[in-house]
Amino acid sequence: MPTWFAKKASAASAPKDRSGVRVGIPKVLNVWNTHQFWVGFLKGLGIEPENIVFSSDTSEEQGREFGKGRGTVDCCYPVKCMSGHYGELIFGIKKKIHILMSPMIYSLPSFQRGHVTDTLTCTRVMAGPETIKAGFLKERDVFGENGIKYVSPFVSLGDRETVVDQLHESLKDVFDLDYEETVKAVQAGYHALDSFNQKARQQSREILEWCAREGKPCIFVLARPYHMDTGIGHEIEAELQAYGYPIVWMQYFPTDEDVMDWLFGQDIRAGRIKTPFDISDVWTSSYSSNTNEIMWGAKAAARCPWTTCVIRLSSYECGMDQPTYTPTQKIVEATGTLFFKFGDLDSTKPSGSIRIRIETIVHYMSKYSQDIIQKK
Template structure:
């Protein structure tokens, strides 16, 4: 209430645009750095809320489209600054009833009353029951899977309760979901099959982030054959994100990239002496687009890590540039890059390891497609709907996808990923430069 009141007396409201709140947070921080007062920020936010509602949600072409006599409702309009911002944007005085925050509830009650069938007697609680009504709220974490959904448990007495915040039916039914027809779960399981093997050259850690969700089979086989004990950081959690949060240089970089900092820090904290995280301009050529680049974030984020995480200076951090898209030249280039760190490596060793790495990646890709086709075939046979979760390799990370695969599969729907169906088509014409591997699949 105090914050809203301050906005009414702002002299220079900041322009925060009308974008998503994720970007709004960054804009507010920038405004603070530029010296904006709390009053200016409060007023700026109120204006943004109004502009977002008018032009992004209602999609009015101009304020006139809403007319000259306007009544507002909803809890948001109890904020005087938002109300005033709305009046200024509309150019009219509007009516706000003193029960604005309850009007939706009254409307729902009137609607249900008018639609009720039977003898006209209400099944709602009577006055006496309402007098003894109990409502307790408890917030907890589910813990039945790695998703750790934040549950809000509403208890109404007499054993009656309502659970909200769950992304699947498990907290209610207590039954474990089957992952048989969920390609996201299958992929995670496939990656977990790559267990560390003790090696003469010591331990070599890799961050399980961004393109590593797809490239890990290649690098695992390559370095295991070179007698390293290869391991990766765990799949992302909130705790892992927070471990590297203070070293993130940009608020506007994508969340999957922000997670890399936590993965690198986790590997260092767990005693990794060598971390391999290569720069890769190109991906494998899948012949679906005009080129096969990795996006700039995926391609060059190792440079960001090297320049912003001081702890990587304490270990052997390998961020060399590799071109896996050129199998003929890869062994020689890889040998030149790695021999700077491991002088005892031989070119012959690297050649043998590279051949097995390409075989492993090919085998992994074929296994993904085969398993996906199996899911499609089984779903069609059982008459189930099939959904393609069209994302990028790192969207199988539970902290990134927020359990959307579990939510969808709880509706008895089969799930396949974009790389299962993209090989079913040949390259086709597009009206844009189609040069990014992940986008070409989509």
């Protein structure tokens, strides 16, 4: 049978050249724990690494210079800080960006996914990009005046099956995307994120192994991802580290099977929890990803012998954190572990009072850590 009219296989479309496109991403909120996804995703689209630009850490100078007059009414300090980050990417970079991308992250790819009710983000944090965008559009289009395309893709990073459709729909016109390259870019993004998380958890495991080998204590940080920002967390953990105490962040605590069985195996066999990542014994409303991880982190820190001290960081008037203050403290202190809370953090860094509290923590750790290790 002649094949004159048979449909010929279409040649693969030539890869689009995006090597000259510069993309700015505000380093805020849940970008702190998903940044590697966005780097991997953009690199997967052909964006050169040097053209992926993150704003600097939050600072009062950044807010005064780049965010002045563009603030919006919001009691959440980490959200209000975003104005300075937007302004810095628009006005504060010598080599201008072409696209400002500030994702609206609806859910997170937490290690607790499937073990809790859901892994959603705080609604105020999720909607933050839309809130802050208004400050740059209220009088005139600041983005357009500076030749910048603004895009805020709504994305459920916790639900990997939906991400391709969401990002393709949001970004197809901005990057001239076809569906197939979106699929590959999303795969590259998750690969980068998973690899980074695995490496960070391995480093935390090495810290704990060193503590076990040397009989030394370490400090466990219970906080939201954006408290890693030096302008929001005020480098409190860094000041403690300067005294020689290793720091383990809750987000990157090792989740290897042997470690989880060692910490939670007895509770699982007793029927108190179903899996190592189950928090139903201490927190039944397990919808919020960062809140879930904080509650789980309190359980892990309470059980691990070498985490003799937990510091809890929380921003001013955080409605998501407030219900967890007492439960986390009770969980941690139930095993004799030291617990110190730095609450209501905002733009002001009270250096004097922080220094006094740091000295207090160091005193108690030096006095009681060995007893806590032996007891736990």
